[in-house]
Amino acid sequence: MKLLLKIALRNILRNRRRSLMTGSAVAAGALATLLFGGFAFYIFAGLETNNVQRIGHLTVFRAGYFLFGAGNPAGYGIERYHDVMTLIGNDPVLQPMINVITPTQSLLGIAGNFSGDNDASKTFIGVGLIPSNRQRMRRWDELRTGSIPPADSRLSDQDETRGLIGFGLARILGLCRALALQNCPSVPEPLASADIPSPVLNEDLGELARRDAGGTDHSAGAPHIELLAATVGGAPNVVSLTVSGAEPQAVKELDDNYIAMPLPLAQQLVYGRGEHKVTGIEIQLHRSEDLRAARARLNTLIRDNHLDLDVRDFAELTPFYGQAVRLFSVIFLFIALVMGVIVLFAVVNTMTMNVMERTNEIGTIRAMGVRRSGIRWQFIAEGWLIGAIGASVGAALAFMIAALVNRAGLTWVPPGNANPVPLHLAVTGSPALVIAVWIGLVLVATVAALLPANSAARLSVVDALRHV
Amino acid sequence: MANALATATAATSASMAVRLNQVARTYRAGTIEVPALKNVSLEIPFHRFSMVIGQSGSGKTTLLNLIGCIDAPSGGTVEVCGQNLAELNDDATSDFRARNIGFIFQNFSLVPVLSAYENVEYPLLLIGTPPAERRERTLAMLQAVGLAEQARQRPNELSGGQKQRVAIARALVKGPQIVLADEPTANLDSATGASIIELMRRVQAQSRTTFIFATHDQQLISHADELFSIRDGKVVEHRTEAGR
Numbered sequence: 001m002k003l004l005l006k007i008a009l010r011n012i013l014r015n016r017r018r019s020l021m022t023g024s025a026v027a028a029g030a031l032a033t034l035l036f037g038g039f040a041f042y043i044f045a046g047l048e049t050n051n052v053q054r055i056g057h058l059t060v061f062r063a064g065y066f067l068f069g070a071g072n073p074a075g076y077g078i079e080r081y082h083d084v085m086t087l088i089g090n091d092p093v094l095q096p097m098i099n100v101i102t103p104t105q106s107l108l109g110i111a112g113n114f115s116g117d118n119d120a121s122k123t124f125i126g127v128g129l130i131p132s133n134r135q136r137m138r139r140w141d142e143l144r145t146g147s148i149p150p151a152d153s154r155l156s157d158q159d160e161t162r163g164l165i166g167f168g169l170a171r172i173l174g175l176c177r178a179l180a181l182q183n184c185p186s187v188p189e190p191l192a193s194a195d196i197p198s199p200v201l202n203e204d205l206g207e208l209a210r211r212d213a214g215g216t217d218h219s220a221g222a223p224h225i226e227l228l229a230a231t232v233g234g235a236p237n238v239v240s241l242t243v244s245g246a247e248p249q250a251v252k253e254l255d256d257n258y259i260a261m262p263l264p265l266a267q268q269l270v271y272g273r274g275e276h277k278v279t280g281i282e283i284q285l286h287r288s289e290d291l292r293a294a295r296a297r298l299n300t301l302i303r304d305n306h307l308d309l310d311v312r313d314f315a316e317l318t319p320f321y322g323q324a325v326r327l328f329s330v331i332f333l334f335i336a337l338v339m340g341v342i343v344l345f346a347v348v349n350t351m352t353m354n355v356m357e358r359t360n361e362i363g364t365i366r367a368m369g370v371r372r373s374g375i376r377w378q379f380i381a382e383g384w385l386i387g388a389i390g391a392s393v394g395a396a397l398a399f400m401i402a403a404l405v406n407r408a409g410l411t412w413v414p415p416g417n418a419n420p421v422p423l424h425l426a427v428t429g430s431p432a433l434v435i436a437v438w439i440g441l442v443l444v445a446t447v448a449a450l451l452p453a454n455s456a457a458r459l460s461v462v463d464a465l466r467h468v
Numbered sequence: 469m470a471n472a473l474a475t476a477t478a479a480t481s482a483s484m485a486v487r488l489n490q491v492a493r494t495y496r497a498g499t500i501e502v503p504a505l506k507n508v509s510l511e512i513p514f515h516r517f518s519m520v521i522g523q524s525g526s527g528k529t530t531l532l533n534l535i536g537c538i539d540a541p542s543g544g545t546v547e548v549c550g551q552n553l554a555e556l557n558d559d560a561t562s563d564f565r566a567r568n569i570g571f572i573f574q575n576f577s578l579v580p581v582l583s584a585y586e587n588v589e590y591p592l593l594l595i596g597t598p599p600a601e602r603r604e605r606t607l608a609m610l611q612a613v614g615l616a617e618q619a620r621q622r623p624n625e626l627s628g629g630q631k632q633r634v635a636i637a638r639a640l641v642k643g644p645q646i647v648l649a650d651e652p653t654a655n656l657d658s659a660t661g662a663s664i665i666e667l668m669r670r671v672q673a674q675s676r677t678t679f680i681f682a683t684h685d686q687q688l689i690s691h692a693d694e695l696f697s698i699r700d701g702k703v704v705e706h707r708t709e710a711g712r
Contacts, residue, residue, distance in 0.1 A: 010581035071478050332471075364577035366540050369566020369594050441626055461538035465573070 005159065008381040012389075013353065018350055023390040025346040026441055029339030030394025031401070033437045036335050038402055038427035040328040045143035046414050047321050047423060049286065051314040053138045053149070055099065057291050060084065062114045063310045065236035066317075073106040074270045074355020077277025078309065084282055087305065093297045094283075097290040099140060102133035105266040109166075109229030111241075111259060120173045120187060124165075124227070126259040128278075131155035137284050141440035144429070147421040154244040160265050162244040165225070165257030167418075170246040177244050178223035197371040226462035231272045239269045248418040254387035255418070272339060277330050291342060336437070340444045343390075347383050353380065354455045356462070362456050363464025376457040383449020394441075395434055402427040469628040470572070477560065483628055484547075485646055485678040486512040486535050490543035493530050504530040506701040509671060512694060514645070517672050519692035527701040528682040535680060536569050537561050537647045550645045566594045569641030569665065570677075572649040572668075576631040578623040584634045585610065591642040606642040609637040612671060628659035638669055647672075649681045665691055 012019045062068065065076040078084060080246060081103050088094055089101050105128035112121035138149050154164055168182065174183035223241045231237045241261055249255035256397050267276040275345045285294055291313060341426065355362070361376055402425035410423035493505040505527045512518050514537075520528045530551055533539035534546050534604070537553045546553045549568055555681055571577075579589045594600040610616050613633040624629055632652055639647045649668065654660030671689055672679045681692070689695055697705035 003590075007579070007581055014581055175657065346674055360575075360577065361579060363538075364571075364573070365579065365590075366562070367536065367571045368561050369564075369569075371562040373559075460534050465538070465577075 002379050004377060005385065008385045011382055011383055012278045015187075015350075015354065015357075019386060022346045022350040022386050024074050025307075026445060027167045027394035027397065028344050028389025029343045029439050030391045030437055033332075033336050033339050033441075034395060034398035034427050035401060035425060035436060037332055037433045037437060038398070038425040040429060041433060042145070042424045042426040042431045043326055043328055043414055045426060046145050046147060047324055048314075049141060049143055049145045049147055050417055051321055051407045052142075052284060052320050053140050053316055056102075056137060056282035057288065058283045058285075058313050058397050060088070060281040060283070060298065060302075061279065061310045061312065063308045066310060066312055069106070069279065073108065073279045074230070076279055077105075077232070077271070077276055078103075078281065079275065080126075081278045081281060084307065084309070087301060088281070088283065088298065091297065091301060094294060094301075097285050097287070097294050097375060098283055100133055100282075100284040102124060102130050102137070102282050103263060104129050104280045104282055105263055105270060105277075106279045107229055107270050108265055109227055109269070111169065111173060112226045112228070113175060113221065113223070114226065118174045121307060122169060122172045123257065124169065124259045125254065125257040125308050126227070126229075126261060126266060127386055127423040128261055128270075129155075130157065130263050132157050133312075134260075138217070140284055142287055145421065147417075147425065149419070155262065157258065157262070159242075160262040160263050161240065161262035162241045162284075163241045163259055164247045165250040165260075167245055167246045168252060168256035169258060170243070172256060173225060175225075175246070175267065176245060181246055181325040227261075227269055228361075229269045231270060233272075234465055235272070235429060237269055237272055239265055241265065250415075250418045277397055303372070305319065320415070332404070336440065340440065343387070343441055344448045345442045347386060347445045348451060350386070351379055351383055351449045351452035354382065355452045358456075359459065359464050359467035362459055363461050363467065364466065366459075366461040370396075372457040375451070375459075376453045378455035379456050380446060380449050383453070384442060385447045387445025390445070391441040398427050398434075450468065469590060483514055483550075484511045485514045485516075485549060486510070486680070487547040488531075489545045489547075491541045491546055491560070493527075493534060493539065494542045494581065501568060503701050505534070505541075508701070509705050510703050510706065512640040513654060513676070513694075514678050515676045516693040516697065517679045517681065518694035519689060520680065520696045520698055521686070521692075522682075522698035523684055524676060524685075526698045528684075530701075532648045532650050532682050535646070536571060537565055538603070549586060560635060566591065567642070568645045571586075572632070572635050572639050572643065572647065572652045574654045576623070576628070576635050576655075578631055578634055578638070579622050583620050583622055584615055584630075585625065587634055588625070588637045590618040591638060597642075597643055602658040605641055609641040610634075612640075612674075613637045613667060627660075628656050629664065632656065632664050634662075634670060636664070636671065639667065640675060644677065645648050645696060646678045649679065651683055652681070653683070653685070657703055661698065 060078070062076040062078055069076040085101055085103065089098065107126045109124055109126065110121055113122040134155065135151060141148050154162065156162060169182065170179055171184050172179060172182045174188060179394060221245065224240050226238055227241055228236060241259070244274065247260070249258050263278070271277060283294070295311055295313060302309045302311070339424050361432050366375065405423065405425050411420040412423050413420050472530065488508050488510050491508045493504055495502045495504055502611050520531055522528050530539065534541055535548060537548065551564065553561065565630065571676065579590065582590065585606060589602055592605060597605070600638045607616065607619070611617050613636055615630060615633050615637065618626060620631060623634070654666060665688060668679060670683070693709050695705070695707045696703050
């Protein structure tokens with residue numbers, strides 16, 4: 001084996017220029033595959049981090065909510081949700097896995113801004129949450145993407161009337177100036193009369209909200225909006241929300257409809273004076289690798305306690321995550337395939353020329369007693385060595401380029417994000433990727449050498465010795 | 469010199485290094501068949517310096533190729549060291565060559581990426597000689613051919629004569645039963661060729677290895693113990709030098 005590799009290495013060095021070109025093709029293949037792979041891994045990590053920060057790893061719903069709840073969230077409230085959270089939070093299996101467990105309430109309704117000269121309303125998709133838990137969830141960064149949003153004091157457990165709205169919704173409701181938002185145009189005038197809500201209805205909503213809030217008039221303070229929703233019983237209910245800021249959402253449809261508010265306010269809107277429920281219990285784990293085990297344990301708890309609940313993970317709740325992962329995986333495979341084909345042809349070409357040039361040498365060592373298999377292994381070893389050296393050089397270059405990019409402080413807005421995050425190529429953090437690319441390219445180079453190696457092994461000794 | 473050689477009958481000893489019986493070898497060039505050897509029968513004894521002499525195209529190389537089991541006859545049987553070569557498969561034939569036969573080629577045929585030492589050591593690696601013994605035998609062989617100083621040099625750093633000395637050392641280092649030398653002096657000047665012949669004669673005398681030497685040079689026949697003259701694919705004369 002030692003002699004085999006020694007001869008292989010020296011033969012590679014004998015044809016320096018040819019070996020350099022072939023090795024460069026392998027190195028370029030490794031470089032391109034690893035850099036894109038590192039980028040794709042970073043995208044996966046970024047998407048996962050974004051989702052886990054937003055909705056946790058797992059969410060417990062009432063059975064049927066996942067399929068039908070979007071049309072009537074209030075109808076799928078989890079009763080006695082404190083007991084359910086206690087059951088989950090105190091479970092000896094789940095407890096060490098859980099970072100945050102928090103209830104949420106989804107709701108639909110109409111938001112209106114009737115302060116001053118404004119007279120705008122818009123349907124909204126709202127979520128009621130516990131602000132302190134939201135803050136804790138946003139600090140999750142197990143995959144070290146560096147995309148931890150800064151602490152946000154605009155929502156507070158202490159002030160149940162303050163909420164955030166989507167940037168688009170702020171624009172539609174004419175809150176750009178009140179919230180001092182940049183790049184946020186004012187509502188154009190005049191609006192078509194059909195689009196303007198009835199003034200009588202608007203006044204009624206405002207009056208209802210003021211009455212509900214104990215007669216407080218917000219018009220002179222921070223901007224506020226009125227939220228109208230149907231209670232579980234079907235009766236209209238109105239609350240007033242002080243808008244403490246606007247938060248851009250990644251998808252325009254959501255950005256134009258989004259409202260986040262403290263859970264008690266959402267529950268007041270949806271359940272009125274009735275039993276306050278929640279539509280979901282979000283669970284954020286310390287580590288994503290526990291997701292499967294945690295989900296299995298949750299299902300066991302639900303079954304053993306005869307609860308009418310269902311568990312979904314973040315990938316099910318955000319189909320975009322799966323779509324993006326599949327898209328980048330397919331692009332990665334395509335790039336890897338193209339690089340593999342280039343390496344294959346480069347090595348086949350080089351090894352075929354080597355066999356032709358060394359025909360007489362092949363005859364000599366066959367005459368000395370080397371078996372056909374020995375000749376075959378000799379050329380396979382050369383293919384393997386070119387692949388190994390090229391892939392190693394490519395990997396080293398990928399590490400260097402990734403380090404330069406990672407230190408350059410570049411930012412970008414990845415899919416599914418509304419805000420820029422640091423651009424990072426996760427090459428060094430993905431040993432499995434590096435190993436897989438290295439093995440893959442070395443394997444291709446080795447297999448590529450098989451064809452010329454077989455030709456060399458099949459040569460007649462006499463014919464090979466006669467070759468000039 | 470011709471008087472020094474006496475016409476002899478074919479040896480009949482059971483311990484013959486080579487025994488050919490009605491061996492033919494025909495090459496095909498498209499639809500044309502070219503007979504290189506025509507029903508040759510001969511026996512070459514062990515421990516002799518045998519010479520096959522004939523003009524270019526007479527069939528010398530074909531005969532050596534058959535004896536060296538790197539070619540197969542179209543007809544007849546070839547026995548080398550008592551082994552009928554037709555009974556061996558490809559791997560067994562390679563192993564047989566590795567253990568029993570050493571080659572010296574006209575164009576030296578050294579492995580260019582290996583040093584003189586490594587070229588000589590190569591046959592010992594093929595037969596699994598232990599490292600210490602391998603080193604000892606390699607150095608001894610290089611010493612014997614006068615190339616101990618050039619052990620680290622690659623073939624492209626050696627002269628033609630030095631290359632052929634390395635080839636001789638490589639052929640002999642494993643202690644083969646037979647060494648086949650095909651026109652080993654043809655690419656050398658006369659003085660170097662003479663020194664190579666002297667060297668081969670000397671190491672043959674010391675090692676008692678069977679040498680079969682093919683040449684077209686009539687001046688070399690004085691070195692032969694056994695002489696086989698070949699013409700148009702037939703052995704036309706076999707002489708044994710008296711007293712050797």
